[in-house]
Amino acid sequence: MFKRFSQWFFGIDDAQKERNPIKEIHLEKGRIEIIVMPDLGYGKEYKITKWHVQPGQLIKTGDVVCDLENRTILMEFESIYGGRVLPIVQLDQKLKVGDAIFKIEGV
Template identity: 45%
Template sequence: MILKFIRNLFIGEYENKEENYIEDLQSIPNFKTKEEILNNSSNSNNNTTRKLTKGEILITSVPDLGNLKNITLKKWHIKPGDIVKEGDVICEIETKNHIMEFECLTDGKVLSTSGLIGTLKVGDELCKIEVI
């Protein structure tokens, strides 16, 4: 009974935080989910998923997060030569109110990272991944 109470206490708190994060992110005009990015755009008339081909190089850049300023790259989770899978966290980016984890969009080999830890601008290249 105590275990159930503790689970409800902490899980309920986590769920509320997650909902708040999702609401905050969805309020950003240019925010896109992984599925929307892979589909090229949520407003696109073409609703087919873009297939990445073996050997193609995927460049990950800092997205336009709307009004958010002072975007800082805090931590790398990858380095050149690493093999990554779709969904692996590649880095952590922090704004005034949030820490966001960037996930890899495909299975591949990390060719390069910017190596930068610090302030970022929209469009700055974060890393290059060769699709495998």
């Protein structure tokens, strides 16, 4: 099964996203937020199989940052903030719920 995080978490499909775009959430300049592995309810261990962004790249709310996978799912993980991406984990590194995935810095 392949879903985007917003489809799973918010129940939003692409058509709804176009009609009602997600509001951009900006961080204060220099503020850093750590994005952690959410509890998706599909098992305990996950891994990042693909980064869709480069370190230092500027992104906006709703941009796909990485692909998360476990034995049950493959999901695109979208950012809830706009800012500069600071990756933390390597590809195929095992992740548990609550582990840091990446940081995002307000610009």
